[in-house]
Amino acid sequence: MDGNGRWAKARGKPRTFGHSAGVEALRRTVEAAGDIKLPYLTVFGFSTENWGRPKEEVAALLELLRLYVGRDLHRLVRDGVKVRVIGEREGLEPDIRAIIERAEDQTAANATLNLTIAFNYGAQDEIVRAVRRIADDIAAGRLTPDDVCADTFAQRLDTACLPPLDLLIRTSGERRLSNFMLWQAAYAELVFLEDLWPDFGREPLERAINEFRRRDRRYGGVGRDE
Numbered sequence: 001m002d003g004n005g006r007w008a009k010a011r012g013k014p015r016t017f018g019h020s021a022g023v024e025a026l027r028r029t030v031e032a033a034g035d036i037k038l039p040y041l042t043v044f045g046f047s048t049e050n051w052g053r054p055k056e057e058v059a060a061l062l063e064l065l066r067l068y069v070g071r072d073l074h075r076l077v078r079d080g081v082k083v084r085v086i087g088e089r090e091g092l093e094p095d096i097r098a099i100i101e102r103a104e105d106q107t108a109a110n111a112t113l114n115l116t117i118a119f120n121y122g123a124q125d126e127i128v129r130a131v132r133r134i135a136d137d138i139a140a141g142r143l144t145p146d147d148v149c150a151d152t153f154a155q156r157l158d159t160a161c162l163p164p165l166d167l168l169i170r171t172s173g174e175r176r177l178s179n180f181m182l183w184q185a186a187y188a189e190l191v192f193l194e195d196l197w198p199d200f201g202r203e204p205l206e207r208a209i210n211e212f213r214r215r216d217r218r219y220g221g222v223g224r225d226e
Helices: 004-009 015-035 048-052 055-078 094-107 123-139 150-154 202-214
Strands: 040-047 081-086 113-121 167-170 189-192
Touching: 004 015, 015 040, 015 055, 015 113, 015 202, 040 048, 040 055, 048 055, 055 081, 055 094, 081 094, 113 123, 123 150, 167 202, 189 202
Parallel strands: 040 113, 081 113, 167 189
Antiparallel strands: none
16 A cells, blocks of 8 residues: 555645555455455555654654544444454553454455455565464474475465465565565566545455456466467
């Protein structure tokens, strides 16, 4: 979800104004995903690198998480949205961890839409943590080196309970993954949109899905027209 700062700058507003608008875009997108019957939606909310931003901006981003959960949790429960948060939780402020746990606990029985929020997440950090888990299992005798394969590794990623990634959408015209789901994106279809995130919603989402449907997914094999 990229482009909040540029969206705000174009309107002569501070970056925090763009982040607030980005929360509204998230709300629209979650509603649209439910309307069009998407079973899974994952959004990149806060990266491990975002801690390097100015303290005022980081504080504003954390406050937006508090507000989003505080205002929308009842709606997510009502609409059958199951919330799961991936990323490193160690070191987060206690109230932030409590908010995450409350959202997960109160939506655990839902099944209409699986909403995964990547918070304090970075794909390289995720991969390192997965390697550590495998190393711990080998040291404890639960695994041998010969047991380690792609499936073994994937089962220790934050996304182990999610299906394979089909479509990755990057907003704001950027053409990079920015440390998001590097392992999972191996055979995902990538769609890069010029829309800034605060302008995102149902129409750009459907546009990206329609582009995905036109793709010939070969997974390293031969295409349907070859």
